[in-house]
Amino acid sequence: MNLDFTGITLPFTAGDLLSSGVALLGVVGAFVLLGLAFLVAPKLFTLIRQAFNAGGGKRA
Incomplete structure (x- = not known):
């Protein structure tokens, strides 16, 4: 089964x-980053709080 694409x-x-792909990413990219910020930021804040709370209890 050979296909001829010469014409x-x-x-x-x-x-x-x-x-066109880069232009589409330029339009949609800001919304994607905003959505990722809403997903990642609370987890990052929780991680930082837990690190400070865990470190504060170990002081003598």
Whole structure:
């Protein structure tokens, strides 16, 4: 089963595809980072609080 693609041309190049992907990431990227901040920040704050509480109990 051989396919012959000699007469087929695409309306875009790899550079066009890459530049449109980067542009889409530029538009959507801020919202993705904001969503990740809401997921990660509470866990990070809890980790910092636990580290300070655990370290405070070991002082002589």
